[in-house]
Amino acid sequence: NAGVMQNPRHLVRRRGQEARLRCSPMKGHSHVYWYRQLPEEGLKFMVYLQKENIIDESGMPKERFSAEFPKEGPSILRIQQVVRGDSAAYFCASSPTSGTGGYDGQFFGPGTRLTVL
Amino acid sequence: GENVEQHPSTLSVQEGDSAVIKCTYSDSASNYFPWYKQELGKRPQLIIDIRSNVGEKKDQRIAVTLNKTAKHFSLHITETQPEDSAVYFCAARRGTSYGKLTFGQGTILTVHP
Numbered sequence: 001n002a003g004v005m006q007n008p009r010h011l012v013r014r015r016g017q018e019a020r021l022r023c024s025p026m027k028g029h030s031h032v033y034w035y036r037q038l039p040e041e042g043l044k045f046m047v048y049l050q051k052e053n054i055i056d057e058s059g060m061p062k063e064r065f066s067a068e069f070p071k072e073g074p075s076i077l078r079i080q081q082v083v084r085g086d087s088a089a090y091f092c093a094s095s096p097t098s099g100t101g102g103y104d105g106q107f108f109g110p111g112t113r114l115t116v117l
Numbered sequence: 118g119e120n121v122e123q124h125p126s127t128l129s130v131q132e133g134d135s136a137v138i139k140c141t142y143s144d145s146a147s148n149y150f151p152w153y154k155q156e157l158g159k160r161p162q163l164i165i166d167i168r169s170n171v172g173e174k175k176d177q178r179i180a181v182t183l184n185k186t187a188k189h190f191s192l193h194i195t196e197t198q199p200e201d202s203a204v205y206f207c208a209a210r211r212g213t214s215y216g217k218l219t220f221g222q223g224t225i226l227t228v229h230p
Contacts (some may be wrong), residue, residue, distance in 0.1 A: 042220045044220070095215060105163050107163060108162070
């Protein structure tokens with residue numbers, strides 16, 4: 001059973017460009033979470049999605065950031081017009097679908113390290 | 118919203134000693150408390166978790182205790198080894214089996230051989 005997959009692992013963008021980060025959850029998982037980790041800091045929640053639905057976006061900045069989890073394909077975190085302050089590690093996590101035993105751990109992908117020049 | 122405080126920020130121990138990391142949370146509705154280990158440049162890895170209806174849970178050298186009344190929980194690592202060196206994060210979540218995790222600030226654990 002493959003773990004949570006993220007790509008790219010490293011992404012370099014210039015100020016003003018767009019960044020697209022992709023996340024494929026573990027097989028059997030339909031809940032996806034995005035977290036941001038600034039250098040030498042903890043993990044901050046951004047958004048929680050299920051297939052075709054945003055459940056909780058209370059941690060998302062109001063502008064430039066958006067997320068989706070389409071019926072087919074990976075979840076996408078999109079950052080428009082990136083600024084230097086967006087440089088961070090972006091982690092995706094997934095948790096099991098309801099009814100699969102009630103285990104409620106979240107499992108993290110390897111992260112995408114975004115550098116904005 | 119939920120706030121999780123974690124202490125200490127750094128912890129240095131000799132190999133074979135025990136290490137204890139403590140967290141407090143603010144939201145009395147929180148009922149799930151995981152601990153993650155993150156090595157440099159790697160993903161956070163779930164090492165142990167506890168639900169609010171349980172006071173203590175053990176897994177080999179790792180144990181977690183929870184005091185709901187005081188709203189704090191702790192990670193205990195016994196017989197520490199150099200490979201235990203990493204950053205450890207506690208987290209809390211309210212409600213059902215799903216939802217966002219609120220993380221503590223992290224503890225850098227260094228185990229000296």
